[in-house]
Amino acid sequence: MLLGAGVLVAAGAVGVTVAFWPVGSTGTDTGDDTGRDIASTGAARSSDVDADGGDNSASTASRAPSPAPSPARVYPLSKTPRTIPAVREHVPARGPGWRPVSTSRVVVTAGGLADEGKLLAGELRMTYGGTVAPRAGDVQLKLDPGQAAKGPESYTLTVKSGRVTVAAPAEAGVFYGTRTLKQEVAGGSTASEGVVRDRPAKAQRGLMLDIARKHFTAAWIEDRVRELGDLKFNELGLHFSDDQGFRIASDTHPEVVSGDHLTKAEVRRILALAASRHITVVPEIDSPGHLGAVLAAHPDLQLKNAQGTAARGAIDISEPGAAKIVDDLLGEYADLFPGASWHLGGDEYRALAVSNPAASYPQLAAAATAKYGSGADVSDLATGWLNDRAATVRAHNRTNLRAWNDGFYKSSSVQPGKDIQVAYWTGKEIGARQPTAYLSAGRKVVNYNDEYLYYVLGQPNTFVYPTGERIYKQWTPRVLRGSTAVSASYDGQILGGVFAVWCDLAGSQTQNQVAAGIRMPLRATVQKLWDPRAQPPLSWTDFKKLATRLG
Missing domain, CATH: 3.30.379.10 (Chitobiase/beta-hexosaminidase domain 2-like)
Structure with missing residues (x-):
């Protein structure tokens, strides 16, 4: 397209200077970012023929203007890339x-x-x-x-x-x-x-899936792995054993496996895809609570109180067979899942959710005294169980261990291993403590704040589906409980955060509905884990538009 032309008249000769730029260009950057500067110019040319039709080239040579220089394209300074998470510099x-x-x-x-x-x-x-x-x-x-x-x-x-x-x-x-x-x-x-x-601010950036209560297909999980990789998450937690199901095939104890489950071949395919995206898969077999699917096949190991009433999902940790079956499973899956990470669980053990554990479960109190001496109580026995399971997976080169915060008991004289990270999710459980209780003791913490990062299917109890907007505007990795951040002096002990999908009412959403429901919360979460500033670079409205554009 001809954008500019200059006409020069001199002593009977006509010189025309013409400049051409590509369509949409004015010689500066107007948004036509083809990746190449393809601006071109026409050369100035004077007539070589005089008014009488004669050759005038000799006379015009001395009078014609020099060709106009090609206009140099001037680019404005580039703009900061818009990505999720936003680049930091x-x-x-x-x-x-x-x-x-x-x-x-x-x-x-x-x-x-x-x-x-x-x-x-x-x-x-x-x-x-x-x-x-x-x-x-x-x-x-x-x-x-x-x-x-x-x-x-x-x-x-x-x-x-x-x-x-x-x-x-x-x-x-x-x-x-x-x-x-x-x-x-x-x-x-x-x-x-x-x-x-x-670079990321936090080293652990994860999504946890409860695939025990609800069966998710391998293809759906693989789609989440691809999504996580593009968003720069680096962890996928798989909680695959609970009261409602045990969802990965087992060679050591096939009797505990639910009908709908992942085969080991499917798991290996997920693991290979995750490795290609630099995502560590963190397995979790929760114990000594949340073992209902295992206990359905081994009712003799079920914890019962003094009246003979079974405690749902709880294994009797005074029974030698309890440790054996759980260690069998831990060893089997430690061989299946690569890497250094393992989640030990440890939460909501029903023996410690009663007012007087020793009276309700005298066999546990007796076992505690026998193992740890006079004055030991049921919380000591439960803590010892956690430490023993940690030792089992450490033997398989697991060095990045974590357990739920309500599995760290305030009253116990037996202390959890110093290397076990606190997966802080709630302050609502019996005996639960403020995050600073763990931080001030020097423990490393991973943020699972249930008021922002828990997506619980069916919204039971007081849970509501978290929104990306609330996470984006209010949450940071230092907001471990409620909406109040802990002191910045503890920031180095907070390793990162995990957005968790729990399937308490499994039928309330389909797989596709779960994927859609967690889409914006995931993006908001990783933005705050990559760059934890309280005010991100974009407004929430612009962030949503960017997420839509990026897909």
């Missing part, structure tokens, strides 16, 4: 930015990045080039040990001179850099010129 620059074209490739500097490279290439419909030198239009993924001080999940993303470089000290950081790039170019958009320097 962006250094703007002037330039066209980047978007994939048919000749673009993803190349890597080390074969260990092949998985990240192939994934990104497939997502952006690019060619995977392997370990070759980058050229114009390419994306290069590289490991940079020099960035190690910023943490293994940190990365830099540089858009410059028509190419992209993602560099990080470890594969996880490279992967997160590719997630930022994927979001930037979503829907045909252009990645901003400049440098992103990014």
Whole structure:
């Protein structure tokens, strides 16, 4: 399109200067971010023919103006990328930015990045080039040990001179850099010129699924893994044993497995997909409570009170067979699930939910005295059970252990292992304590605040479905109980947070309804775990619009 023309008249000759820019351009950046500066100009030209039709080239040569210089395109400073979670630092620059074209490739500097490279290439419909030198239009993924001080999940993303470089000290950081790039170019958009320097504030960023009360298909769980990966979550918790069901196939105790369950082949497929997204799967067999499905096949191990009434879901920890069956299962699934993480459970043991545990369950009181001496009580026995189960999984190289906060008993003289993290979910249970009770004792805490991060199907008791807006506006990792944050001095002990889906009334929502219901809460949660500022960069309205655009 002709946008500008100048006419110069001089001594009988006519000189015309014409400048051309691509459609929609004015010589500056107007949003036409094709990734290439394709502005072109016409050359000035004077007539070589005089009024009488004669050759006038000799005379005009000395009088014609010099060709006009090509106008240099001036780009405004780039804008900060809009992603979920938001990047924490962006250094703007002037330039066209980047978007994939048919000749673009993803190349890597080390074969260990092949998985990240192939994934990104497939997502952006690019060619995977392997370990070759980058050229114009390419994306290069590289490991940079020099960035190690910023943490293994940190990365830099540089858009410059028509190419992209993602560099990080470890594969996880490279992967997160590719997630930022994927979001930037979503829907045909252009990645901003400049440098992103990014890293998470919290090391543990998770979603927990109660697949015990409600059977979720392997395909549905895999979809959540992909969603979590794109959002830079790094944990998926699977609570697969409870009163209502035991949902993963077992070789050691097949009698405890529910009809609807995941096969081990399906679990391995989930684990492989999670590993490709740098997500650790955290298994949980809750005990000594919430073992109803196991006890249905082993009623002789059910805890009974002095009147012979069975305590729902509770195993009798004074019985030697109780430890054996639980340890059998822990050992079996420790061999199935890789990694260092394990959730021990430990909550809501009904023997400690009565006013006088020793009178109600004298066999437990006797076992406590026999094991720990005079003065020991039922809470000591329960704490010893937790420590023994921790020892079982430690033997399988599990070093990142956690248990529910109400499994840490105030009155017990036996203390839980110092390495067991507190999964803080509630202050409402009998004997529950404020978060500062654990923090002041030096314990590490993971935030599961049930008033913000619990999505309980059917909304029983006082639960209501959490909203993304409330999490986005009110919650931070330091808000462990209620809506009041603990002192910033404890921030280093708060390892992260987990959004939990509990299926108390399993039939109240379908799988698809659960996925839709947790969509915005997940995005709000990871925003606050990545960057815990009370006021995020975007308003809630803009954040919702961004989530819609990114899909």
